[in-house]
Amino acid sequence: MEPVENKARIYNSRNSRLMRETFMGSMGYKKLFYRAITIASFLAVWQLAANYYNSEFMMPSPWTTMVTFAAILHDPEVIANLLLTLKRVLTGFCYALLIGIPLGFLMGYSKIAMQLFDPLIDSLRQVPIMAWVPLTIVWFGLGDGPTVFLIAFAGVFPIIMNTIAGVQNISKDYYHAARSMGAKPWSVFAHVIVPASLPDILIGSRVAIGLGWMSVI
């Protein structure tokens, strides 16, 4: 069996890059300048393409798009739908956290839990998200149910994987140190396992919320 750590690391390596990107915003004018170049070139290419096709339908110009976008933002129906989507994503994300984090802690800490859950989780996470759509409609009917389920389902795996990696990467010395200072199991959990794995859990959550937005449609 492929060790779970490796799988988790794949998620990690991809996302440490994403993580760095977030911090860019607060990293000075130079970064801001490069970012401006990216956006300007993108708009330029877009404008060139729009000029070439010269058709509002095939390739609207950036300017037209902006204007339309601004107009849409004043439409109350669009806002209502936007909020609905946001609500669905957040609800699904909350379920993913509620299921993923405890399961990740359990599987990261206990080899028995790992043996029990890993085969199940490993097979479930291979199923393409779209394949669940008909089933979820049968289960939950039309409405929020299927969407929330799919968002939670898409997000739960990166959370589980990263939490497992976070727990497994905790140095044995921290456990030993805590116990030799008189820590009971609860304190080991609350003061060692949780804070030590928190960075990985946050990385998992970032991926989860990203996947949530993608599966909302």
Place this chain on the structure above:
Amino acid sequence: MNLSVENLSKVFINDGNVHTVLSGVNFTVQEGQFVTLLGPSGCGKTTLLTIIAGFQSATEGSVLLNGQQVSTPGPDRGFVFQNYALFPWMTVRENILYPMKRRKMPRQQREQRLQELLTMAQLEGKEGLYPQQLSGGMKQRTAFIRALAGSPEVLLMDEPLGAVDFQMRQILQEELESIWLKDQTTVLMVTHDVDEAIYLSDRVIVMSAQQGNILEDLAIKLHRPRNRNGEKYIKYKVHLMNLLKKALHKEPEAPGKELELCLA
């Protein structure tokens, strides 16, 4: 306080290969002593220390603290790790308070002990920093007083100065000694550094590379603070160096006699 190791053995089995790390080790540490386990790398001294700490179990034999057998980690045996193992998500203050909270010490007493320890280790004003903001020496002192904070019966130290360079090491040895002289907790330290062993210890137990046999149990009778260039100091050093060389290869004959010659 009385710590005794009785007939302790540790055997690892890897792919059917039996590897005896420790076999029939016996010794006793008395109250207030600073005892060092000295031996070449791979002689099983760290294994021995972690068995005493309860981080791993012995294959045979037992560890007795005040006559009670111990087999799991407990606050009666403080531990200083080679890499310090300070919790990076806690400040110096929180790290040091941690063992006191676990022992349910009342708040006022906790604060008082914290201040005492910080003063002892010259860390006043650093309590709000995180471990990664500290210099190597400050980390080492924090780890030391954190282990002392819960008032353990005995302090176990695994090469506490293993990660620093030579000059820093001597300075830290002196700092460690000065904190220890104020606190007087019984210490059992593991090292492979002869100079460190003589500078700090009341007693040096020399282990051989073969199954952790104790080659010699040597009392260091020198006044503190010790002069590293003193005649007797150097004699101890030469003696232990020779013993260690032999510890790597074969059992030396009658080590006690040799010491007499050496110190004559």
